[in-house]
Amino acid sequence: MSIDQTSLDEFRRALEADDYHLSVELGDESAVARIQAGPQACAECLVPKDFMRQMLSPLLGVSADRIDVHYPVDVHTLE
Structure with missing residues (x-):
């Protein structure tokens, strides 16, 4: 597992521009x-969420299907 910290920081800044805040907890894979x-x-x-997983996967070095995403409000019925 290899985090692309520079790209993750850029992604966070992009979210923060719209007043979203991302926190990440890494586990074993x-x-x-x-x-x-x-x-x-x-x-x-x-x-x-599935699209968010795809965007986060290369930044976190974790397979998209191993990323659990939590949103402020779950409005999307398909994950």
């Missing part, structure tokens, strides 16, 4: 990504 919405964010405006 897995990860938990939590995205919280600040007061200026649209809590329902994030991409579907």
